[in-house]
Amino acid sequence: MVVPSLKLQDLIEEIRGAKTQAQEREVIQKECAHIRASFRDGDPVHRHRQLAKLLYVHMLGYPAHFGQMECLKLIASSRFTDKRVGYLGAMLLLDERHDAHLLITNSIKNDLSQGIQPVQGLALCTLSTMGSAEMCRDLAPEVEKLLLQPSPYVRKKAILTAVHMIRKVPELSSVFLPPCAQLLHERHHGILLGTITLITELCERSPAALRHFRKVVPQLVHILRTLVTMGYSTEHSISGVSDPFLQVQILRLLRILGRNHEESSETMNDLLAQVATNTDTSRNAGNAVLFETVLTIMDIRSAAGLRVLAVNILGRFLLNSDRNIRYVALTSLLRLVQSDHSAVQRHRPTVVECLRETDASLSRRALELSLALVNSSNVRAMMQELQAFLESCPPDLRADCASGILLAAERFAPTKRWHIDTILHVLTTAGTHVRDDAVANLTQLIGGAQELHAYSVRRLYNALAEDISQQPLVQVAAWCIGEYGDLLLAGNCEEIEPLQVDEEEVLALLEKVLQSHMSLPATRGYALTALMKLSTRLCGDNNRIRQVVSIYGSCLDVELQQRAVEYDTLFRKYDHMRAAILEKMPLVERDGPQADEEAKESKEAAQLSEAAPVPTEPQASQLLDLLDLLDGASGDVQHPPHLDPSPGGALVHLLDLPCVPPPPAPIPDLKVFEREGVQLNLSFIRPPENPALLLITITATNFSEGDVTHFICQAAVPKLFRILNPNKAPLRLKLRLTYDHFHQSVQEIFEVNNLPVESWQ
Amino acid sequence: MPAGCPPHSTTASLPQHGDRGFPFAAAAAAGQAPPRPRPAAAMQFMLLFSRQGKLRLQKWYVPLSDKEKKKITRELVQTVLARKPKMCSFLEWRDLKIVYKRYASLYFCCAIEDQDNELITLEIIHRYVELLDKYFGSVCELDIIFNFEKAYFILDEFLLGGEVQETSKKNVLKAIEQADLLQEPRHEYFNVPVY
Numbered sequence: 001m002v003v004p005s006l007k008l009q010d011l012i013e014e015i016r017g018a019k020t021q022a023q024e025r026e027v028i029q030k031e032c033a034h035i036r037a038s039f040r041d042g043d044p045v046h047r048h049r050q051l052a053k054l055l056y057v058h059m060l061g062y063p064a065h066f067g068q069m070e071c072l073k074l075i076a077s078s079r080f081t082d083k084r085v086g087y088l089g090a091m092l093l094l095d096e097r098h099d100a101h102l103l104i105t106n107s108i109k110n111d112l113s114q115g116i117q118p119v120q121g122l123a124l125c126t127l128s129t130m131g132s133a134e135m136c137r138d139l140a141p142e143v144e145k146l147l148l149q150p151s152p153y154v155r156k157k158a159i160l161t162a163v164h165m166i167r168k169v170p171e172l173s174s175v176f177l178p179p180c181a182q183l184l185h186e187r188h189h190g191i192l193l194g195t196i197t198l199i200t201e202l203c204e205r206s207p208a209a210l211r212h213f214r215k216v217v218p219q220l221v222h223i224l225r226t227l228v229t230m231g232y233s234t235e236h237s238i239s240g241v242s243d244p245f246l247q248v249q250i251l252r253l254l255r256i257l258g259r260n261h262e263e264s265s266e267t268m269n270d271l272l273a274q275v276a277t278n279t280d281t282s283r284n285a286g287n288a289v290l291f292e293t294v295l296t297i298m299d300i301r302s303a304a305g306l307r308v309l310a311v312n313i314l315g316r317f318l319l320n321s322d323r324n325i326r327y328v329a330l331t332s333l334l335r336l337v338q339s340d341h342s343a344v345q346r347h348r349p350t351v352v353e354c355l356r357e358t359d360a361s362l363s364r365r366a367l368e369l370s371l372a373l374v375n376s377s378n379v380r381a382m383m384q385e386l387q388a389f390l391e392s393c394p395p396d397l398r399a400d401c402a403s404g405i406l407l408a409a410e411r412f413a414p415t416k417r418w419h420i421d422t423i424l425h426v427l428t429t430a431g432t433h434v435r436d437d438a439v440a441n442l443t444q445l446i447g448g449a450q451e452l453h454a455y456s457v458r459r460l461y462n463a464l465a466e467d468i469s470q471q472p473l474v475q476v477a478a479w480c481i482g483e484y485g486d487l488l489l490a491g492n493c494e495e496i497e498p499l500q501v502d503e504e505e506v507l508a509l510l511e512k513v514l515q516s517h518m519s520l521p522a523t524r525g526y527a528l529t530a531l532m533k534l535s536t537r538l539c540g541d542n543n544r545i546r547q548v549v550s551i552y553g554s555c556l557d558v559e560l561q562q563r564a565v566e567y568d569t570l571f572r573k574y575d576h577m578r579a580a581i582l583e584k585m586p587l588v589e590r591d592g593p594q595a596d597e598e599a600k601e602s603k604e605a606a607q608l609s610e611a612a613p614v615p616t617e618p619q620a621s622q623l624l625d626l627l628d629l630l631d632g633a634s635g636d637v638q639h640p641p642h643l644d645p646s647p648g649g650a651l652v653h654l655l656d657l658p659c660v661p662p663p664p665a666p667i668p669d670l671k672v673f674e675r676e677g678v679q680l681n682l683s684f685i686r687p688p689e690n691p692a693l694l695l696i697t698i699t700a701t702n703f704s705e706g707d708v709t710h711f712i713c714q715a716a717v718p719k720l721f722r723i724l725n726p727n728k729a730p731l732r733l734k735l736r737l738t739y740d741h742f743h744q745s746v747q748e749i750f751e752v753n754n755l756p757v758e759s760w761q
Numbered sequence: 762m763p764a765g766c767p768p769h770s771t772t773a774s775l776p777q778h779g780d781r782g783f784p785f786a787a788a789a790a791a792g793q794a795p796p797r798p799r800p801a802a803a804m805q806f807m808l809l810f811s812r813q814g815k816l817r818l819q820k821w822y823v824p825l826s827d828k829e830k831k832k833i834t835r836e837l838v839q840t841v842l843a844r845k846p847k848m849c850s851f852l853e854w855r856d857l858k859i860v861y862k863r864y865a866s867l868y869f870c871c872a873i874e875d876q877d878n879e880l881i882t883l884e885i886i887h888r889y890v891e892l893l894d895k896y897f898g899s900v901c902e903l904d905i906i907f908n909f910e911k912a913y914f915i916l917d918e919f920l921l922g923g924e925v926q927e928t929s930k931k932n933v934l935k936a937i938e939q940a941d942l943l944q945e946p947r948h949e950y951f952n953v954p955v956y
Contacts, residue, residue, distance in 0.1 A: 009907050012906060012907055016906075052910055055909075055910070056909060059816055059817070059818075059819065059909065060815075060816070061816075061831065079945050080940075080943040080944055080945065081944045081945050084910075084914070084940070084944070085910065088910060088913055088914075092819075095824045095825075096824050097824065097826060118936075118939060118940045118943055121918075121936070121940075124921070125917045125921055128921050128922035129820075129821075129822065129921075129922060130824065132824075153932075153936065156926050156927065157921055157926060160921040160922050160924050160926050161921070161922065163922060163924065164922040189927075189928050189929060190926055190927045190928065190929070190932070193924075193925060193926070193928060194924070194926060197924050235929045235930075235931055236928050236929055238884060238888075243928050244881065244884060245881065245884070245885075245925045245928045246928060248878055248881045249925075252878075284880055284883055284884060285884055287880055288878060288880035288881040288883070288884055289881075291878060291880050292878050292881070295878075323847075323848070323849040323850075324849050324850050324851060324879070324880065324883065325880070326849075327849045327851055327879075328851075328879055328880060358847055359847065359848045359849050360848075361848070361849060361851070361852060361853075362849060
C-alpha cells in the first residue's frame with residue numbers, strides 16, 4: 001500500500017499539535033520511519049520533500065544522519081527544487097568531519113561551470129559555508145574563473161567564497177590576490193564589499209600582502225569619500241547613511257593598512273576627520289560607522305588632534321540614550337585608558353555617572369574604567385563615588401569593587417587616616433568580599449601610623465561592637481584591641497567623640513567574638529591572642545582572661561587549643577616573662593605594591609591574587625626552633641612561646657641574600673659566646689634548592705656541671721638586612737641571652753661582627 | 762590599541778591603572794587584532810529562537826560537531842533568555858561577542874569575533890528582519906516556522922560565509938524571486954508552498 005507522503009507543512013502542523021513531548025516524539029519517529037523507507041525505495045519524485053521534513057525535525061533536535069546521502073543525490077539532480085533543498089541539507093547535515101562531504105565536490109564543480117546563475121549561487125554558498133580544506137583546494141580554479149564573470153550576482157559570491165577558501169587554505173592567497181586590483185574598480189556595491197573583505201583577509205594573513213595593498217589606500221580613501229559625499233541613494237542607504245556596511249568594511253581595511261605606517265595614516269587623516277564630523281548620528285547605522293571610524297583613528301598613526309576628537313566622540317557616546325552605544329563607548333574607553341589617559345580623564349564625570357547603570361554589564365565596565373581613572377588629584381572624590389557604588393552594587397561586582405577601592409587607596413591615599421577610614425569603610429560594607437591579605441594590609445598600615453593608634457582602635461571598637469559577623473573586620477579589630485587596648489581605655493582621642501569604655505566591656509566583646517558561631521577559627525585565634533595581650537594592657541586583675549584561656553585549653557580546634565595551653569602556661573609558670581612577650585609589636589616592613597606592579601605590568605590578564613604584594617614570611621620560629629639544646633640535666637626544654645599569629649610578628653627574619661652563583665662553598669662555623677662553660681655556636685647552611693637563602697643554626701652547649709634553665713636566645717639583625725642585602729654589607733647579628741646558671745640569672749647581649757665572609761657575599 | 766605603539770599623549774606615561782585584577786581590560790589593552798589563530802568567519806553563527814527556547818533557524822559558519830552545536834545552542838539560549846528587557850544587546854560569552862535582538866516573539870542572536878563591530882551587527886540583524894518582512898509580508902514567527910527553508914534561502918542571499926554579500930535590499934529580494942520562479946512545479950505565486 002502506497003501511503004502518500006505527508007507534505008512538509010502538514011507535518012509541521014502535526015508536530016505542533018502534539019500536546020506532550022512524548023506525543024511529539026511519537027509523531028516524529030513515525031514520520032522518520034516513512035522517510036527512511038522512502039529513501040530506501042529511492043523515490044526521486046518526493047525526495048526533496050522528504051529531506052525538507054527531515055531538516056525540520058533535525059532543527060528540533062532529532063537525529064537526521066540517514067539523510068546525508070540523500071543530500072548528495074538531490075544535489076546531483078537536474079531539478080532546481082532538488083538542488084535547492086539538497087544544498088541546504090548539505091549545509092545543515094554535512095560538514096568536514098564527515099567523509100561523505102567530499103562526495104559533493106564533483107557536483108559543485110559541475111554546477112559551478114553550468115552557467116545557470118541561481119545554481120552557481122547555491123554551489124558557491126554551500127562551498128563557502130561548509131567547504132573543507134580539500135574541497136577548497138580542488139575547487140579553487142573554478143572559483144577563480146568565476147571572479148571574472150560578467151554577472152555581478154555570481155561574482156560577488158565568488159569573491160566571498162574566495163575569502164572562505166583563504167581562511168581554510170592560506171596558500172590560496174596567491175591565487176586570489178592578483179584579481180583584487182581590478183575588482184576594486186567595480187561600482188557594484190556587492191562586489192566592492194566582497195573585494196574589500198577579501199583584501200582585508202589577505203592582509204591579515206600575510207605581511208607581504210599588507211605591504212602590497214598599502215598602495216591602494218588612496219583608492220580606498222577615494223571610494224569612501226565618494227560614498228560619504230554622494231548623497232542619498234535609496235537602494236543602499238540606511239537612515240540617511242550611505243551603505244553603512246560598505247563604509248564600515250572600508251574603515252576596517254584602512255585601519256589594518258594604516259596601523260604602524262605613517263604615510264598611509266597621513267593619507268587617510270582628512271577623510272577620517274570628515275567621516276567623524278559629518279556622519280549623522282541620530283540612528284544606529286550612523287553610530288556604527290562613527291564607532292568604526294573611532295576604532296580606526298585610535299589604531300593608526302593619527303594626528304593628536306584627531307585622537308582627541310575620537311575620544312570625545314566616545315565621550316559623547318556615553319551620553320547617548322541608547323544603552324548599546326554607551327556599552328561600546330565604555331568598552332573602547334577602557335582600551336584607551338592607558339594610551340590616552342588624559343583625554344579619557346576629561347570624561348571622568350560621565351563615566352562615574354555610568355556607575356548608576358541598571359544593566360550590570362555596563363556598570364561593570366564603568367567600574368573598571370572608573371578605577372583606571374583614579375589618580376592622586378581625584379582620589380577623594382572618586383573614592384566617595386566608588387564607596388557609594390559599593391554599597392548598592394550587584395553582588396557579583398562587590399569583590400572587584402572592594403579590591404579596586406583598596407588598591408586605589410593604597411596607591412593614592414592622601415593621608416594615613418583617610419586610608420584607614422577607607423579600608424574600614426570597605427570592610428564594614430563588603431567585608432566578606434575582600435581578599436585575604438586585606439587584613440594583613442590593614443594591620444600593617446595601622447601599626448605604622450603611630451599617631452593614629454588611638455583613633456583606629458576606637459573606630460574599630462565601635463565597628464566591632466555593632467557587628468561581629470564580617471570576619472576581616474573582626475580580625476583587624478581584635479588585633480587592634482589587643483595591641484592598643486590601653487589607648488582604648490584611656491578614653492581621650494581628639495579625632496572622634498570621647499567614649500568611655502570600661503575593661504569589662506572590652507573583655508565581654510572579645511569573648512563574644514570567641515564564642516560566636518559566625519567566627520572563623522582564624523578569627524577566634526585573633527580574639528584569644530588579643531585577650532592575652534590585654535592581660536598586660538589592662539589594669540584590673542586577669543582572672544577573667546585566665547578563665548577564658550583555660551577554657552579554651554580543651555577546645556576541639558587544635559590550633560586554638562595549643563595557643564590556649566601555651567597562654568595558660570604563660571600565666572602559670574612564666575608570668576615574669578609575660579609582659580616582655582606581649583609587648584607592642586614593632587612595625588613589620590614588607591614590599592610595597594610598587595615592586596610587584598613592575599613585575600606584573602608585562603603580563604596579560606593580571607589575576608587579582610597575583611597583584612597582591614607578597615608579605616615576607618616570618619620564619620622566625622624556625623630560627624628559634626633550631627635551638628638545639630644539648631642540655632643534659634635540665635628537664636625544662638623550653639618551647640619558645642608562640643609569637644603572635646598576626647603576620648610579621650617576629651623579631652627575626654631569615655636572611656634572604658640576593659642570588660649568588662653556585663656552587664655554595666661550605667661556610668665555617670663560628671663560636672660567638674662562651675661563659676662558664678656555656679657556649680653558643682653559629683653554623684651556616686645554604687639549602688641547595690635555594691642558594692639565595694641562608695639558614696643559621698644556633699647551637700647552645702652546656703659544658704659545665706650546673707644546669708642551665710630558663711634559657712632564652714633572641715637574635716636580631718639591623719633593619720638593613722631584614723629582607724635583602726643588596727649592598728652586600730658585612731652581616732651583623734645581635735644576640736640576647738637570658739638564663740639561669742649556677743643559681744644566677746644571666747643576661748647577655750652582644751653583637752656578632754665577625755661572621756664568615758661567605759655568609760653574606 | 763597596540764601595546765607596542767608609542768603613546769600619543771604628551772603626559773608622562775603613567776603606571777598601568779586599569780588592568781590590575783581585571784582580566785578583560787588587561788587582555789583588551791594588551792593585544793588587539795592578534796593574528797587570527799583559526800580560519801574563523803567574522804560571524805561565527807546565527808541562531809533564531811522563540812521565547813520558549815525553541816530553535817527556529819541555525820546557521821553555522823564554523824565547523825562544529827552536532828554535539829557541540831547542541832551544547833552551544835542550549836547554553837546560549839539559556840543565557841539570552843535570562844537577560845532582562847532593559848539590558849543592552851551585547852554580552853560576552855566564552856571568547857565571543859554575542860549580539861542579540863528580540864523582534865516580537867523571536868530572538869535573533871549572532872556570535873561575532875572580538876574585533877568586529879557590534880553596532881553594525883545590529884544593522885545586519887535588522888536588515889535580515891526587513892528582508893523577511895518584505896518577503897512574507899508582515900512576517901511573524903509562524904511564517905518562519907512553516908517556511909523555514911525560505912528563511913535560510915533569504916539569509917543565504919544576504920550573507921555568505923559569515924560576511925555581508927549584498928547591501929541592496931532590492932537585489933536580495935530580486936534574487937529570491939528569480940530562484941523561486943525556477944522551482945518545479947512552477948506556481949503562479951512564489952510563496953505558495955512547494956514541499
